[in-house]
Amino acid sequence: MSTEKQYPMTAAGKQKLEEELDYLITTKRKEVVERIKIARGFGDLSENSEYDAAKDEQGFVEGRISLLQTMIRNAMIIEEGTSASDIVTIGRTVTFKELPDEDEETYTIVGSAEADPFEGRISNDSPIAKALMGNKVGNRVKISTPGGDMDVEIVSIK
Secondary structure, rough: OOOOEEEEEEEHHHHHHHHHHHHHHHHHHHHHHHHHHHHOOOOHHHOHHHHHHHHHHHHHHHHHHHHHHHHOEEEEEOOOOOOOOOOOOOOOOEEEEEEEOEEEEEEEOOOOOOHHHHHHHEEEOOOOHHHHHOOOOOOOEEEEOOOOOEEEEEEEEE
8 A cells, every 4th residue: 555645835835725626626627618518519529629628628627636636635734833943944934145156045945736936935845945954054055956056055044
């Protein structure tokens, strides 16, 4: 018997996933079924691009529903203040400076379900987060990324 993957996330992150799941089930699924019905009325299904597009969207929606259900079922809620505040862990916001040019970057380390690099939220599975985890302010860390290695110094942890 295999154990399912755990999805670390905040309570707010889980709520956001639950809201998306509710929307997909109650609204989006019905919209797609209606599009399929309309497309069927256009005639021969073998040459019906509207029908093909609607069926593709239905597959995407059903896949996303299944994924969200799994993520919510296996959510591991990260509570703030449950680990030492001076160590980089999931749920912490880390500021570091690249060496030697000292450009600062700030990221919040979250579970993969909540990751959004454009919002400064990186997955705990990312190369940057993996390298930073377990370190303290003042530590120098080598981060191996697809773009090459970089040396950083941790400036703050919140």
